[in-house]
Amino acid sequence: MFPFKKYLSIAVFLFLLSCQSEMDEQVNNAQGTVTTASPITSYLQRVAMVQTVKDNVIDGSTYCTIKPPYTVTVNNTQIAVNSAADYQKVIDNINASNSDNDIVKINFPVTMVYYNYVEKLIPNEADFDALIDYWNQYPDLLSKINGLNINYPITINIYNSANQIASSVSIISDQAFFNFIKNLNSSQYISLQYPISVVDYNNQTKSITNNLEFENAIKYAIDYCPENNIVTLDFTATITNGSWQIPYFYDESEKTASYSGYSFTFKSDKTVVASKGAVSETGQWETKLQNGVRELQLNFNSELLGKLNYNWKLFEFNNSQIRLRNINNSTDYLYFEKK
Template identity: 30%
Template sequence: MKTLKLITVIALIAVFGFTSCQSEESSEVGTNPNANSAASPTASNYKRAAMNDGSNDDFLDGNSCTELLFPLTAAINGQRIVLVTSQDLSLALNTIGKFNDDSDTVTFNFPINVRTSSYSTIVVSNQSDFDALQKDCERAEASGEDAVSCVTINFPMTILTYNIRLEQTGSVVIQSEKQLYVFITDLESDALFSVDYPVSAVLSNGSVLEINSDADFQNAISECTQTEDEEDEAADTATEVEAVLSGATFQVETFVTGGADTASDYADYIFEFTNDLELIAKNNVNIALVDISGTYEVSSETTAFLNINFGSNTAVSALNNDWIVNTYSNTLVTFTSKTDASVTLAFQKI
């Protein structure tokens, strides 16, 4: 801490001592009072944004800090699948998503190769080594040292380098995430740098953001990681709600629309949510009536949704909607219409 304070004092003295004699050109880039050290929050932010992102195959390895390398072989729910390229991940995803009420298991045929957040390629020899990597990733996530994948920098970008007196010593044009990661991790303890703003970046929602300062970049990361946390929580909720619904039968407990509870209109029906995403409405009073077949899907963004689709012109078509999950238990799930908060629905398990 004392060393950092000393650097700060020297830096401020250098700024006032050298500003008066800078040329017009060097006054723009030659002296920078906002230069960062290797231990600065800005260095950490750019390092995390530049890390290798291993989250695309999380459904298979459950580890966002490692990227699976191909070819590899895995047993998924007991079915042997050979993955030759990353495009074959869809085969694994289809196998996992075949049913929504089973407990998915993935067993790799070791050894396998993975690429870490630091771009190192390592051989994972057995399940024990694989589990150890997972624990390392959990620790990195808990301490805020994992990769930030919700802000993608548009390259090239330029970084200016300085000595301890804040005199510019050079500049580096960065062309890729890996090059940026190496630059940050290779910084000496007494080296200083600043980013030549503006920098363009793409957020996970597809929007393009112009970053004009270290503070802007910090805010972008804070906001998008908060959104990611909300998305993760919503995804967990969706998984749990799907588990409640799948393979079970419900009745309409309440259905409020136009200010009136119309649940009595569906008193004769039970609703079966199958494990392959079919939703079947059966009339238990008049068994001569043909069952009404529809579909359902539980999904999530920053909140969890239930989509119901019985098609049009059926006795239960009014239930068609994108429903926001409000509350849920093992026996009762309540919803609000995504488009009209005055419309609500509750399913009670039979």
């Protein structure tokens, strides 16, 4: 009996340890500790991306911008673009007459700055056209979130579980914040020191005191800042087009791996077929607008797929990605990605 009791004690210890780890994860999330895989981490990085949309009248791309100073010719008028304020001169020239061709001709060479702060010298129009054609191949990249500006500096606390070293860093700019997040690894846990001051697209300064408030401010910018809504899509038409997989599912802890290999097909009769190999299950789905917020309700019967049965709130979507969340005592996340 002794070996059995010994192994039973070890099993109980491991069970309690796993429960403690899960509890710690929930507590850490509530206190604002996140990792490189946390949804808010990618949202914050997109807030810190290069602002690329304001000069679309010149370069026609949401993923890159031309670095001032440079000149353009519009309707036989040369315009010097020395800062973002000069974009309006181009717009005013285009709007001055209905009989002009309104072609914006860039005077090369120019330096392009990508959304991730990488710079590239473009010597001529042919190279410029090739670059724009390249970015046009990826219309569903999750681009910069406009309409929310962080007032720097901010302080970030860091804990590295690999070497058990704690530290902090002061971030002084969008570029520094973007690169900090880009260089995070899976063993690093970070927390923002609140409060953090931000300016919304109405030029109103607000104080953010926790991660959920920051996420809600980002959601507000996505929904209402015109620069984030250049293309209008129909949610029902999008979700019923093709098949989807789950790249991320968080329900008190990350459970994405449990849904690896599943394919979800949403049909117009409000059934949804989840299949993996030769096994499939049919559930139901429903969507509606509730107080201006798009909701997605899923209903499956099996234990595994039934864990998706929340009244999800839409965070954002495009033709190839749908991001949902459910806010209760904690925040859960469900992402769909086009297969």
